Amino acid sequence: MMRFSHGPEYGIGTEDISYTEVQVHSLQPGTQVSLISSIDADICSTNPNLILRVQQIISVDRHKRYLLYRCPPTRRSIKRSMIPPHNITICEHQDDSDIDDWFNQVVKAHRAGEKKPSVSFGCGHCDTEALVEILEFEHQLALVMTKWIGLGAGLTPEDPQWRKHCDWKSSTMRCTKGEYAGDSAKASARACFERASTESLRSRNIAFLKDQHFKKCMTQNTFLSFGHYAPDTWSLRNKYPRVIRSVGRIPDSSSFCTYCLDK
Numbered sequence: 001m002m003r004f005s006h007g008p009e010y011g012i013g014t015e016d017i018s019y020t021e022v023q024v025h026s027l028q029p030g031t032q033v034s035l036i037s038s039i040d041a042d043i044c045s046t047n048p049n050l051i052l053r054v055q056q057i058i059s060v061d062r063h064k065r066y067l068l069y070r071c072p073p074t075r076r077s078i079k080r081s082m083i084p085p086h087n088i089t090i091c092e093h094q095d096d097s098d099i100d101d102w103f104n105q106v107v108k109a110h111r112a113g114e115k116k117p118s119v120s121f122g123c124g125h126c127d128t129e130a131l132v133e134i135l136e137f138e139h140q141l142a143l144v145m146t147k148w149i150g151l152g153a154g155l156t157p158e159d160p161q162w163r164k165h166c167d168w169k170s171s172t173m174r175c176t177k178g179e180y181a182g183d184s185a186k187a188s189a190r191a192c193f194e195r196a197s198t199e200s201l202r203s204r205n206i207a208f209l210k211d212q213h214f215k216k217c218m219t220q221n222t223f224l225s226f227g228h229y230a231p232d233t234w235s236l237r238n239k240y241p242r243v244i245r246s247v248g249r250i251p252d253s254s255s256f257c258t259y260c261l262d263k
Contacts, residue, residue, distance in 0.1 A: 017039065022235070038054070060140065068103075092126075125169065
């Protein structure tokens with residue numbers, strides 16, 4: 001945002017924020033869950049606001065749709081809690097029961113025969129918006145979650161929009177269908193995001209998963225394990241991979257101050 005506000009000699013560009021990562025979780029012999037996570041950014045031109053778009057795609061064998069359901073926290077083992085979809089988050093204010101309901105609603109609709117079911121919802125406190133959908137490709141099922149996070153102007157830690165993300169109080173998720181018209185006087189983060197379409201991003205990310213193409217164009221990483229468990233991980237690096245991985249809440253990452261992006 002400093003570059004947007006003060007010129008090209010300040011801060012970094014939004015293109016430097018892009019990051020893509022693939023995790024392969026092995027539950028048992030012959031059963032894998034693949035997760036691709038990508039982050040990109042844009043600046044709302046009508047109301048200066050740094051917006052992150054995070055897309056996470058969970059891929060499983062088509063006949064193992066049950067792996068896409070989120071079960072209540074009380075029924076999750078420690079290892080299962082670290083494996084998608086259970087480690088997918090929307091924001092710091094979410095109630096797990098709300099997220100379980102939205103995710104499972106889409107999976108149940110697909111089981112009932114609906115083609116490409118989806119649901120849009122958002123946080124009532126920080127206005128983070130999310131779209132969850134399910135689709136088929138090759139012999140796989142993909143549960144796709146895309147979220148848009150408005151971080152504010154980014155010029156001071158006291159920015160009201162930024163402070164919303166630092167307030168840890170719980171908030172109920174609400175349906176956001178019909179709320180993101182581009183001509184809205186108070187356009188949402190989703191409406192303000194002006195880069196390539198969500199469909200194009202989804203196609204790009206799924207292409208990485210097909211035939212495990214990510215192994216040919218990404219670098220395999222080694223991260224510290226949590227609870228003696230760590231998935232096999234590959235990533236496309238940029239100048240600031242550690243910062244972006246944390247800001248975008250990629251699973252197994254810690255919190256990191258967004259304003260480091262402007263240093």
